[in-house]
Amino acid sequence: MKVYLKIILLIFTICSCFNYRDNTTRTQKSTTVIHTDSISYYLGQSKIDSLELKRRVLSAEKAYLLSTKVNIDTLTRKSLKQILKTSYKYGDRSIFFKYYPKSISFSKIKNDTALRASTHNYVAYFYLRNDDMDSAYHHFYNGSKFYKHLRDSFSTGKMLANMAIIQKNRGDYVGSESVCAEALSYLSNTTNRRYLASVYNNIGIISNELMKYNKALSYHNEAYNIRKELKDNILIIQSLNNISVVYKRAGNYAKAIKTLDTLTYNEDTFIDNQRDKARIIDNLSHARLLQGDKDLKILRKLEEALFIREKEKDISGLIVSLLNIADYYKVVGQENIANEYAIKARELSKRQGNYRDILNSLKFLSLSSTIDQTPFIKAYYKLADSLELEKNNVSDHFALIRYESDTKEEEINKAIKKAKIQQRKIKEKTTLNILLVIVVILVLFTIFLLRRSSRTKEKLYKEFNHRTRNNLKNIIHSIYRTKKKHSGSSEILNDVEGITQSQLLIYSILEKQADSFHVDLKDYLQELFRAIIGQHQDINLDINYQMDTFKIEAERASIIGLICNEYMTNAYKYAFSEKKNNTFTTYLKKETRYKVLLILETSGVKWTPEILINNGSGLKIISSLADKIDSKLNIRYDDKTGKTILSLQYK
Structure with missing residues (x-):
């Protein structure tokens, strides 16, 4: 009897387990359906243009968090892409930088090339908008590789076009022109001609900088013709302005004026494009000035462009306006006022790190007849020499970015495999306690480093003083020996010895005292x-x-x-x-x-x-x-x- 009871009890237990499993599965399915509906709702909310951007970002984030619970890759993919898109538009740096690494990691784990390419695209534009050109270039390059793999000609060409523009803006004209040629090979076969015009425009600017004016005009006209087909007025105006700039630099002021003369009357075009309006006014007025027109109206127009640029906080344009107004005052014989504007342009260029305009300002001041030209001439040639060296290094810089992007790919893939293994281990550990210990250690270590760094700096400075002093002593001993061998050059050597001795004394005093930065002058x-x-x-x-x-x-x-x-x-x-x-x-x-x-x-x-x-x-x-x-x-x-x-x- 007892045996039968045991068998019945065992059968009941097994049935109960199956029943529980069924109930659990049904509950999970029900939960998944509920979460899926919620994800679809939040994704829909994130795509409604009429909603506030911040709310759209938060909706996309909620969709992602729910999608990770139900493990549906399609929804996770859509959620990540929508988070990047909306946070990019909203300019939310914290959310964008929180989720773009997740998007790249997910795309690698799932081998999703399309999501990976799209992520690099958004990240590149985010960095571009925040003026981090090296990072933007890195992601445009990575994006171009994945779009090539997808055989997406337009997106590949777009990535390459942006790379070329960044290289051009940094002075790598040869490298930029090479990337432009590659971009054209992809864009010429697409129906979207906007970026094709941008590439032509970029080659035109490069050719103008290299003083290849006929080539510059040819490419700017190609861009202009495409933009006329697109009927995009502001792009048409930008092309005409670029053509005018080429004529002006080539010394053909009449054609520069003729190119822009009709545009100034179409005020409606500039309602939302005040910066372009300022460019047109400034470029046209300056061309007339260079042609010999000294009328006061020219100054008023130049000042109008300056006012617009100040209002728009267009710093680069502001510097150009200041230099052009300086040109006006110099032409009319008021060099003191001209110098004031050139000095303002130089200071503004320094704050912006705009070396080309610093050179232009220094060149202007070097030619002034009312001030001491010497310091400006020295500064001009010193900066010109350093920029020449920088120009030689910049192409290597972009090549290095591409090389690092390629070589790190394998390392990242290995890291992903390790991450999968570590994720299982991390779940088994009490991470909270570890994190607390790490935080405490980091705080203590930071305090230690801060205290040690000041002492280390002082020791290094004293060591530097000591070594400099020894070197100066060696120089003086060498002078003594030389004086004994070559008595005829003793006067020159005495001068050198005196100079060296004056410096040796400084370092001797510094070495003896606790303060390594000040000496008693007496x-x-x-x-x-x-x-x-x-x-x-x-x-x-x-x-x-x-x-x-x-x-x-x-x-x-x-x-x-x-x-x-x-x-x-x-x-x-x-x-x-x-x-x-x-x-x-x-x-x-x-x-x-x-x-x-x-x-x-x-x-x-x-x-x-x-x-x-x-x-x-x-x-x-x-x-x-x-x-x-x-x-x-x-x-x-x-x-x-x-x-x-x-x-x-x-x-």
């Missing part, structure tokens, strides 16, 4: 003069020091030391004599908190600044050094006292 100058006088023991010198004690920056003290060394070197050459009563007096006065006055007086043989000018570059060196610390320098001979006086006042 102590430094006394040590310096003692070293210089020690090199000329054959000449008697009555020395008088009247100096205040205070500290200044080591860099500034170094320059003052070089000035004093140069002055004393020339004093020993021209002022001091074995047959005369020679005197040397130093006054160092801290007049106010921010003003310091240094006076050096020497007497002996009559010695005037003209001697410095006529016998080498001593005065030029002293003046150049004084300019570096923004100081007022004066060297004169006082007939009453018979002394040569150097005064140096700085803030």
